[in-house]
Amino acid sequence: xxxxxxxxxxxxxxxxxxxxxxxxxxxxxxxxxxxxxxxxxxxxxxxxxxxxxxxxxxxxxxxxxxxxxxxxxxxxxxxxxxxxxxxxxxxxxxxxxxxxxxxxxxxxxxxxxxxxxxxxxxxxxxxxxxxxxxxxxxxxxxxxxxxxxxxxxxxxxxx
Amino acid sequence: xxxxxxxxxxxxxxxxxxxxxxxxxxxxxxxxxxxxxxxxxxxxxxxxxxxxxxxxxxxxxxxxxxxxxxxxxxxxxxxxxxxxxxxxxxxxxxxxxxxxxxxxxxxxxxxxxxxxxxxxxxxxxxxxxxxxxxxxxxxxxxxxxxxxxxxxxxxxxxxxxxxxxxxxxxxxxxxxxxxxxxxxxxxxxxxxxxxxxxxxxxxxxxxxxxxxxxxxxxxxxxxxxxxxxxxxxxxxxxxxxxxxxxxxxxxxxxxxxxxxxxxxxxxxxxxxxxxxxxxxxxxxxxxxxxxxxxxxxxxxxxxxxxxxxxxxxxxxxxxxxxxxxxxxxxxxxxx
Numbered sequence: 001x002x003x004x005x006x007x008x009x010x011x012x013x014x015x016x017x018x019x020x021x022x023x024x025x026x027x028x029x030x031x032x033x034x035x036x037x038x039x040x041x042x043x044x045x046x047x048x049x050x051x052x053x054x055x056x057x058x059x060x061x062x063x064x065x066x067x068x069x070x071x072x073x074x075x076x077x078x079x080x081x082x083x084x085x086x087x088x089x090x091x092x093x094x095x096x097x098x099x100x101x102x103x104x105x106x107x108x109x110x111x112x113x114x115x116x117x118x119x120x121x122x123x124x125x126x127x128x129x130x131x132x133x134x135x136x137x138x139x140x141x142x143x144x145x146x147x148x149x150x151x152x153x154x155x156x157x158x159x
Numbered sequence: 160x161x162x163x164x165x166x167x168x169x170x171x172x173x174x175x176x177x178x179x180x181x182x183x184x185x186x187x188x189x190x191x192x193x194x195x196x197x198x199x200x201x202x203x204x205x206x207x208x209x210x211x212x213x214x215x216x217x218x219x220x221x222x223x224x225x226x227x228x229x230x231x232x233x234x235x236x237x238x239x240x241x242x243x244x245x246x247x248x249x250x251x252x253x254x255x256x257x258x259x260x261x262x263x264x265x266x267x268x269x270x271x272x273x274x275x276x277x278x279x280x281x282x283x284x285x286x287x288x289x290x291x292x293x294x295x296x297x298x299x300x301x302x303x304x305x306x307x308x309x310x311x312x313x314x315x316x317x318x319x320x321x322x323x324x325x326x327x328x329x330x331x332x333x334x335x336x337x338x339x340x341x342x343x344x345x346x347x348x349x350x351x352x353x354x355x356x357x358x359x360x361x362x363x364x365x366x367x368x369x370x371x372x373x374x375x376x377x378x379x380x381x382x383x384x385x386x387x388x389x390x391x392x393x394x395x396x397x398x399x400x401x402x403x404x405x406x407x408x409x410x411x412x413x414x415x416x417x418x419x420x421x422x423x424x425x426x427x428x429x430x431x432x433x434x435x436x437x438x439x440x441x442x443x444x445x446x447x448x449x450x451x452x453x454x455x456x457x458x459x460x461x462x463x464x465x466x467x468x469x470x471x472x473x474x475x476x477x478x479x480x481x482x483x484x485x486x487x488x489x490x491x492x493x494x
Contacts, residue, residue, distance in 0.1 A: 083197035143177040151179040
């Protein structure tokens with residue numbers, strides 16, 4: 001990955017060098033490499049190793065995250081998971097703040113922001129939220145099967 | 160971090176409650192209470208759009224002398240509900256090792272009809288005959304519920320006309336195309352007396368007189384005369400009406416829906432915990448989650464995959480159902 005040409009592509013590019021459409025693209029790729037340090041190494045490897053995999057990583061930690069305040073990006077998720085997850089994470093008393101957003105409707109991405117109090121991390125809170133939501137699903141499933149059983153007994157239905 | 164997620168507020172201390180008010184072979188009506196609207200809505204969304212079923216996705220037409228165009232018939236075939244029993248053991252075509260399709264990721268149906276009589280002939284879903292190896296004897300069989308046992312009408316033939324074709328039914332979800340929807344409709348409502356003011360009724364002079372009460376109005380206390388607006392109130396009782404179009408039983412749709420949510424979560428948990436050993440969450444991921452051997456984690460959404468949509472221009476005389484090639488197949492605007 002070439003990280004060398006940063007200087008030439010900096011803010012004051014002369015406009016005659018390249019068509020305008022070229023410049024933002026260049027700038028962006030440079031910025032990415034600078035900011036998302038921990039992404040860099042892996043991205044390179046992934047591209048080489050798994051050319052066929054279109055979607056390798058479903059959850060990404062967004063840049064600028066700290067231990068207790070982090071933003072996660074979920075690929076291929078939407079309101080279905082986002083809102084329920086937000087609710088369950090917010091139920092955790094150690095979580096100060098949790099919200100989700102879908103930054104753009106035509107991108108299949110969902111962002112979750114979690115801020116916790118001291119004593120736990122945002123990542124732990126996310127993992128706990130996922131597990132809790134799964135437990136909630138279990139309970140609702142059990143209750144539904146129970147209710148179905150009861151309904152069938154009451155109405156003398158078999159099968 | 161020890162707290163009981165089920166025991167929170169007073170209203171929710173009991174945990175979720177489910178009450179079934181009506182159930183038969185086509186619909187189940189139930190009430191979910193002591194749950195949050197976000198979860199209730201997740202369940203609704205997942206039942207509508209993300210339960211895997213099976214539908215005809217590829218049609219090879221050998222002979223069509225009917226008055227209808229090939230693609231018209233292909234589209235109609237796509238919309239025929241097929242029995243989805245045991246679809247969980249079927250692979251998505253894009254995850255399968257085969258070239259185009261095989262018995263692990265598809266079910267083959269054939270249709271051959273010729274009008275030899277004097278009268279026009281009706282060809283219906285009954286005439287679609289599953290052939291070849293199948294996971295079980297029901298998977299992919301057209302759903303027939305009418306009293307004559309014919310199923311939906313596909314086309315009509317005049318004397319001498321003939322139709323001969325082969326269909327490939329594949330697994331998919333309704334988020335990609337509505338033909339994979341297991342439900343005909345899902346009713347969802349809460350707060351029948353509109354105490355929360357989530358609805359702003361249009362009216363001539365008196366909304367109470369002009370709007371019929373909800374079918375669930377008796378299930379909840381009507382607001383007392385002159386009751387002040389409770390700005391702390393949140394919806395707590397949700398009324399579902401799940402109607403199947405045939406592929407799954409109505410209660411099967413509900414349990415499958417919950418399963419789909421859980422598979423989503425399991426996949427994410429799997430991915431997160433797997434990454435814990437490495438450097439945060441950016442460690443390389445194994446692609447296993449798409450086709451985990453344990454089946455439980457085998458869920459993958461269908462968007463972005465091209466495997467499910469073959470172009471009709473490749474095979475001679477073949478044509479897919481027209482929606483297999485919409486420009487929408489890559490991105491999902493409905494998420």
